[in-house]
Amino acid sequence: MNISELAEELNLSPTTVSRALSGQGEKYRVSRATVQRVLAAAEKHRVVPDALGAGLQRGRMGMVGLLVPDITNSFFSSLARSIELELRSDGFSVQLCDSAEDPEVEVELIEQIVKRRLDGLILAPVGRLSDRFVEAMTAAPFPVVMVDRILPELDLPLVSLDNAAAGRLAVKHLLDCGHRKIACLRGNRASYTDRERYRGVEEVLLREGLPTGGPLVCGDGYTRQSGIEGARKILGTVDLPEAVICLNGQGILGILEVASELNLDIPGDISVVAFDEQPWSALVSPPLTTIEQPVQEIATRAVELMKDQQGRGPGKSGHTVVEARIRIRESVAHR
Amino acid sequence: MNISELAEELNLSPTTVSRALSGQGEKYRVSRATVQRVLAAAEKHRVVPDALGAGLQRGRMGMVGLLVPDITNSFFSSLARSIELELRSDGFSVQLCDSAEDPEVEVELIEQIVKRRLDGLILAPVGRLSDRFVEAMTAAPFPVVMVDRILPELDLPLVSLDNAAAGRLAVKHLLDCGHRKIACLRGNRASYTDRERYRGVEEVLLREGLPTGGPLVCGDGYTRQSGIEGARKILGTVDLPEAVICLNGQGILGILEVASELNLDIPGDISVVAFDEQPWSALVSPPLTTIEQPVQEIATRAVELMKDQQGRGPGKSGHTVVEARIRIRESVAHR
DNA sequence: TAGTCTTGCACAAACGATTGTGCAAAGGTA
DNA sequence: TACCTTTGCACAATCGTTTGTGCAAGACTA
Structure with a gap:
């Protein structure tokens, strides 16, 4: 009726x-x-x-899209939860899309969302820029805000970690603990996020005159599998690094798996600092020292930016930078 | 334009x-x-x-709701991913709702969804039945299918694990390994799922003439916190059980945390079988023996049931039962 | 030439709400 | 009684599509 x-x-x-x-x-x-x-x-x-009839008349459906590269990644699922909660309290509902780290799928999803005339899009991009992506994005008749894997070329409002600072934070802790030969397991190198984190790491390393690059840097991708492959290279060498920094949340799965395969002791044989706090970070053996992102804050700021832009198309600027913190546990040895 | x-x-x-x-x-x-x-x-x-105009005319938006109690739980995030993928390939998009294990919130969300005249709802209920819930549910002008935490009283199409069998599977493994004094960390006891799993466990225990109930059974809830509280009771006693079965995915976080607090060795001091395979299950020390649900299959069947009912209101019956399997690793000792 | 098909498109009525404005009836004042 | 206000609601347009049907003009046929 x-x-x-x-x-x-x-x-x-x-x-x-x-x-x-x-x-x-x-x-x-x-x-x-x-x-x-x-x-x-x-x-x-x-x-x-009926929300459809009302939506048509009002020109807005009260729904915003949330596009993430991997909802299975606990960082994104936490983010999704916080964002959904915030948005709901503002009367919006959220359409979830998972691009599965595939840029092609990502563009299709964006085009879908444009068609549906949502009221906004909170986008954690896969991280690779394509023409079609830019086109779809600029065609968006609604506000877009990027989070996490930002694309700085796009000049959209965004909220992200100070990734370089976070990278520095990780190395510094390792340096403080006396480590000199520090390896790095990277994520998708095409992504700004990964580049920035790595830049932070390298910067400190270089400044200290420590070795970097070459075999000390492995990994390329945000999947568990790419983590495993990278970890094999780092952990499988004869002269093991003293420590490894894992630049993304999936990679640590690879490191732990390979370390166990190779019977390597953490932190006895090699110390580890891993990006992203996860529900189980404290529960593995040893408990992991992690770089934690303020998920809740990211969500809140993203939603705020979104609301600020309501009614307009994709807006300009509005960068918000949040800071990571380190949770020191037991995966880093003192030398 | x-x-x-x-x-x-x-x-x-x-x-x-x-x-x-x-x-x-x-x-x-x-x-x-x-x-x-x-x-x-x-x-x-x-x-x-414009999808709104078209949706209004056609009477359908091409969107189905996905309501889960905790997207942060890796079982649900995996499920969400699979479901979103399946639905997308059928031309639907998905609206994500997270009830945060709160029955009140859950009902509100359902009412929301009804208002939006979605084309369907895939629902993993919190597990507690209220009048308002039933009412909202029967008012739904679209097909509903329940997954995981099913509410058998409702007679909706559903897909779930054979939970009792899964419970039996867990105990039997423990029995095979020589354990006799077996504790159980339960989830939300109001949920059918938890009751069934426990029924399976108890059935075998009773048949074997083994002790059950009393202090051997703890926990009530699906949060990490409730897991911790339950675990404290089970692991904190003077005469430790020989083994513990954890009936839900969050609970194991509690068990591991408390075991570490208490300096208990797994499986030296106590063996563990945990429901739900998680990305890190094999990475903790010791690698966990888990009861794994066929997430992909659940997603596929749920979407099929959904499509079967398209155009109608909430349908009747159509139960689909899937089987769990056990992944034997090293958290169970042989006695 | 007249009649019948076919082709190519337009008309208009939905779908289900929202919103500015108009218009009676009731109430109040002088 | 005559006029002005207030009160309470209805009219009709509008949002952007989709879809059954109608209707001309051209192409064929006889």
Whole structure:
């Protein structure tokens, strides 16, 4: 039963029913009595205004897209949860899309979202820029905000970690603990995020006159498999590095798996600092020293940026940078 | 730019443009030439039919809701990923809702979804039945399928694990390994899922004349915190059980945390079998013996059931039962 | 030439709401 | 009684599509 049928039953116009139901009764001088009557009948017949009709009229559906590269990654699932919660409290619902780290899929999804005329998009890109991507993005008739794997070339509002600082944070801890020969397991090198983190790491290393590059740097990709392959190279050499920094959350799965395969002791044989705090970070043996992102804060800021831009197309600028912190546990030895 | 404006520019009617754009040109005898002209212009001006208008007209938005109690739980995030993928390939998009294990929130979300006139709902309920829940559910003008935490009272199409069998599977492995005094860390006891798993466990225990109940059974809830509390009771006693079965994925976080707190060795001091395979299950020390659900299969079946019911309201029956398997690793000692 | 097909498109009515405005009836004032 | 306000609601347009049907003009046939 829709609003018009209900109106008929009550001998009212759809107009009046709509106003009663949407709480605009006061504003449009619908009598208290009538409002009550409508409310009661609506309750009885389980009538709720159809969001499609309303959305069409209002030009907005109250829904924003959330596009992540891997909802299975606990960073993104935490982010999704926080974002969904924030948005819901603002009356939005969220459409979830998972690009599975595939740039092709990602573009298709964006085009889909554009078609659906959502009210916005919170986008954690795979990290690789294509023409079609840029095109789809600039065609978006709604605000877009990027998080995490930002694409700085795009000049969209975004919230991201100070990745270089986070990289420095990781190395510094290792240096403080007396490590000199430090390896790095990278994520997708095409992504700005990975480049920045690595830049931070390298910067400190270079400044200290420590070795870097070459066999000390492995990995390329955000999957567990790429983590394993990278880890094999780093951990499989004869002269093991003293420590390894894992620049992304999936990679650490590879490191732990390979270390166990090779019977390497952490931190006895090699120390580890891993990006991204995960539910199990403290539970493995040894408990991992991690670089933790303020997920909640990222979510909050992203949603704020989104709301700031409501009504407009994809906006300009509005960078928000958040800081990582280190959780020191036991995966780093003192030398 | 919308379809009508495009039509005007081309000196055509919106009708014709719509038909060209939706590939119905053939059916309605729009000339090939015109179709091409429309397609080209649409491409040029980046015109895509508004999904809201179309959805309103067609009476369906091509979107199904996915309501889970905790997207942060890796079982649900895996499930979400698989479901989103399946649905997308069928032309649906998914609206994500996270009830945070809160029955109140859950009902509100369902009511939301009903309002939005989605084309379906895949629901992993919190597990507690309320009147308002039943009411909201039966009011749904679209097919609903339940997964995981099913509510058998509701007689909706559903796909779930053979939970009792899974419970038996866990105990039997423990028995095979020589354990007799077996504890159980339960999830939310109000949920059918937990009751069934426990029923399976108890059934075998009783049949073997082994002790059960009392202090051997702890825990109530699906949060990490409830896991910790339950684990404290089980692991904190003077006469430790020989083994513990953890009936849900969050609980194991509690067990590992408390075991480490108490300096208990697994499986030296106590053996562990845990429900739900997680990305890190093999990476903790010791690698966990787990009961694994066929996530992919659950997703596929759920989507199939959903599609079978398309166009109707919430359907009846259509139970699908899938089987768990055990992944034997090293968290169970042989006595 | 007249009649019948075919081709190619347009008309108009939905779909289900929202919103500015108009218009009676009731109430108040002089 | 005559006029002005207020109160309470309805009219009608609008949002952007889709879809059954109607209707001309051209092509054929006889």
